[in-house]
Amino acid sequence: MKDIDLTVRIGRLKLKNPVIVSSGTFGFGEEFEDFFDVSRLGAIIPKGISLKPMMGNPPPRIFETEAGVINSIGLQNPGFEEFVKEKLPYYKNLKTHLIINFFGNTQKEYIDLARRFDGIPGISGLEMNISCPNIKRCGIVFGTDPRMAYRLVHAVRKATKLTFIVKLSPNVTDIVRMAKSAEEGGADAVSLVNTFRAMAINIQTRKPELGNVIGGLSGPAIKPIALRMVWEVGQAVRIPVVGMGGIMNAGDAIEFILAGASAIQIGTANLVNPRTGIEVVRGIKKYLIQNKIGSIQKLIGAFRG
């Protein structure tokens, strides 16, 4: 095999390939050890962490739709202290980038967490979640108001020297405006999209299918919308865009890269085919070889519309 260059950059971060696994779909990483060498990915993003532990939403938390899943997990996580004590040591042998996804209920909590993670060795970057659709208070105001988003990003930027990615919600009037706010606030990159607010009703019981009534839709069903948003945001900002939304295989990943994504995230696909991540890395390489393109960088945003 020729010498294909799959390296991509997000701010100061150099990733060996553009394939990242999405927070909430990859546990803490150890669950995938049996399936493939996780260090072969460009980066991993474990479950999002909050200052205090969160119990999560009552079940049912999952409902399958046509080519998709609605989830209302509710950000269940062990909290910062427990994460650092029990989960962080596992990453000592990880030979790829670890990006921590985090969120808070107030601006103060976001800053506090960012500051705490800043001092921990072995962390390559932070992904700030301002976009959870199934928690009433968590960041949902930050995620929909451009001015609040700008203020939050600006404040958190000052609290950390790590590569700082802002994860955007698609449940907004104008995602381009949100992306620009994040860029102006000093984010190194934006990642999009998080899940779309959705629900389902059981007509036999006449009750909602999810314990939390509303959840977030993900999977192939959302790909066309996610792709369009990635393209629009990529046209509007100069910082790198990390694209996600329904990516199931290398072909999907390449669509997002052509649309302007410097890197992509695999989410729902991990649940269905745990080896999706490594298969997408191989698939992208194969595509470059077949099309006689020496470097993935030539593909980023190659579609100009």
Place this chain on the structure above:
Amino acid sequence: MPFQTEGIVLKNGRIKSLYFILWVHCPPIANQVKPGQFVMLKVSDDCTPLLRRPFSVYKSYPADHPDKRKRGDLSIVYKTVGKGTLKMTTLKRGQKVALIGPLGNGFTLPPLPSSENNILIGGGMGIVSLFSLTEKLEGRNLTFLIGGKTRSDILCVDDFKKFKLKVFTATEDGSVGMRGTVVDLFFSQRIKFKKDEKYSIYACGPVAMLKALSKAVSFKNLTCQASLEARMGCGFGACWGCVVKTNHPTTPYQRVCKDGPVFPLKDIVWE
């Protein structure tokens, strides 16, 4: 472990009513699966249905099984309740089927030598996960209580009768055995319990059955393991979609796929 692998369909057919049995040749899983564990089966090659479906393993033949022809085979029993299971009925001999397994914690067997009275309680589909447990408990003091709504919900009793155990049946409409639920059956057994003897109960069945049973098992010399089912996302512990509420001191929502599916019945918090 667990393995992400493929099995080859050997046989797929209706048992009765809405119940089917699928036989697959899959040595990696057949060799390792323990009583109470399950597999995640990919029903389609495309995005509909998207998620894998969980199924308890019924019978399995490891590499050292005396029946050489069956080594590497395993079976699952399924009921056509929705899109995924309906699609499974079309699986044909020779077809490949994507499987992840073995998954879950499985039942804990009391160590030998043991003088416990072992009672297996199966409601409807619940008996599937109790079969290989019965195999492992053979030779011990065994009672099997099986229940269902009606005659067509009483499955595979002949398979269980091949072991040396006492079998009692109950149907809610009285079409087979005692008229009532399997928990009513348990109550009729419980009055014969001796104060100075130990009882180990293994239960698997619908939520209503386990909930009713939880009220009947607070005894000093009685331990009860319950195997739960839940709608699952990944099935191997990564997404936290399949939780059940427990009395765990720090993490009340536990994963049925990874922390279970077997839990001490007393630990479940029923809503």
